[in-house]
Amino acid sequence: MTELNKEQNIVDSVVKKFDFMNDKIKTKRIRRISAEVVFNNFRQVFDYMVKELNFNAMCMITGLDEGENFGLIYHITGSHGVVLNLKTDIPRNNPVLKTISDIFPGAILYERELVDMFGIKVEGLPEGNRYPLFDDWPKDQYPLRKDWTPDMLDKKGGN
């Protein structure tokens, strides 16, 4: 019923530019596109979408505990109203990311949340207060990891 031209154009541009994205980017419904990319290629695809395809607004970054990996979904949008959910993965035993705050300064708070809640290291994140956990939160406890339960907090004696 509704035409998905806008969305199809976006998908086509991405696949044309990066043939490794063939089959990795799909229109889910009107104004929703999902894409997956391996971490090594993440930044170039991200930059292309932001700069060439007008995804110039960052909604948020979702962290996911997927067992062996941490999933990261970067939700970006633009005045065209389409939301692109770009997913990538980093290994749990070495969870390191580079900041995207050079393009989106507002993303700093979203990245700090990944640090506090998952224990992900974000390279290039500027100095600043942690967010959102409190000051004497025990080290090495990351609430949004699936293997963390609230009773661990009391066992470690965190107030």
Place this chain on the structure above:
Amino acid sequence: MGTIKIPIGPQHPALKEPASFLISLDGERIKGFGMRLGYNHRGIEKAAEARTYIQDIYLIERVCGICSHSHSTAFVQAVEEIAGIEIPKRAKYIRTIMGELERVHSHLLWLGVAAHEVGFDTLLMYTWRDREVVMDLLAAISGNRVNYGMNTFGGVRRDISKEQQADILKAVDILEERTKYYAGIATKETTLIKRLSGVGYISKEDVLKLGTVGPTGRASGMSRDTRKDDPYAAYGDLDFNVITDTHCDVYGRAVVRVFELFETYKMLRQLIKNIPDGEIAVKFPRKVQAGEATSRYEAPRGEDVHYVKANGTDKPERVKLRAPTLANLPSVEKMLEDNNLADVPITIAAIDPCFSCTDRSIKVNNATTGRSETLSWGVLRAQSIEWYKREHGIDFTELNKKYQIRGN
């Protein structure tokens, strides 16, 4: 030399929510601004994974007590999308009506709070009195003044009767008159205009770069409004304008909110006129099939984003949300750069901060005098009102008297 650190601790009588800010002063100009958030962090996302979807509606509704319907709707929309279930049109209209009524109460609340910050307390009394018209409506329709519990998966839990619809139209007429009155004050009273103009300035480029949302961004000419860009519920059927302004300052933010109220009244009339008959909810499975969805909602403060991942059980795998205030806080640093300490209360209040949406006291370091001070928010506000009287001759005593409510 040293610095004055003025910690304004996490207890703010005006803001009503805790946060903590650190300001570096050079003389009276602000050179640095830091934020310490998290006082309201309640661990909602983690708790949501341990509860069923239905329980989570009640949890998510209480992320923020002013835009509770916004969070609730954004959440149920995401889950409905994963389940592939289309809700009845009447339910979409009812959700939209509640959402726009929420916007009215929130914007009127903000007008009062902003007036309070600059010393124009009579306006606080008027706007909060008028707000009670909406609160009564919301209570009559949903059973509660806040946290309406209207949403369920598949639609809404309560209908809006013909009598209630008529009451909404009557209320809209009353509130439109009142809002015209406030628009008059905002455009006529030079004391108010002088006080708010040029304060908390942020350019359109910076607003776009920092990802500012809602009326705060629209006051700088940015035209993002989720209701127009990414229509949800009944917004696709409605005829309305996105209100933007070019002042780029606190005055612009007030103007945008006042004129958004007029658009809301327009929308409410259309919604009541065109609300389709039919069911208010459809059946919904207890377990939600595996999948994910991103839902966006234009809360009174701006874009609210929810992401839900389902795994086939009756509990979500992941719930992530980003409330509008979190998106707007980075812009506060920019706005306060090179401004005066006296501008802090109204500038922060003008982004309509909901620290409980975000999770939030002010320390001031003064490089010139080498001193460090602790001020409570109330003292800072009083000082800022004094400063504006002294340095700029801006005094609300006369305005307060002029608009005083007589008797009871």
Place this chain on the structure above:
Amino acid sequence: MKMQGNMIGKIVTWARIKSPWVIHFNTGACNACDIEIVASLTPIFDLERFGVLLKGTPRHADVLLCSGPVTRQIEKRLKRIYEQMPAPKFVVAIGTCACSGGVFNGCYSIKGGIDSTIPVAAYIPGCPARPEAIIDGVVKLLTNFEEGERKKRRAAK
């Protein structure tokens, strides 16, 4: 006027007892109760004409109105505010979260209701607590205090 006759009577009694100065502190609430507290000071409910004043600092307050569950982040500051209040002082837990942690019970960063940290004299449930309930609760608290004082004075004689 929304309030009924007997409530006005209660408030007048209360105002004769004292003009309580209250301080309001949000310890992690969603704001709904906070707005209702402020709403009780505005024209429809209007506590101010009975002498209730919202003060900015604990050192001048008789009554501490607390909303919200106590987050671990705010716990120390809540204790400090309570300590800064001069005696006699009363703490009122406003809203279900303040009473028991409410819907946030079990969340990792929540310690519990207000009484997990400081002694509470009155509990006002509700999500949020209605302005009428807030007024009712505070009045009950102060009339109880006044009766307690009267009994003490009689016993001392």
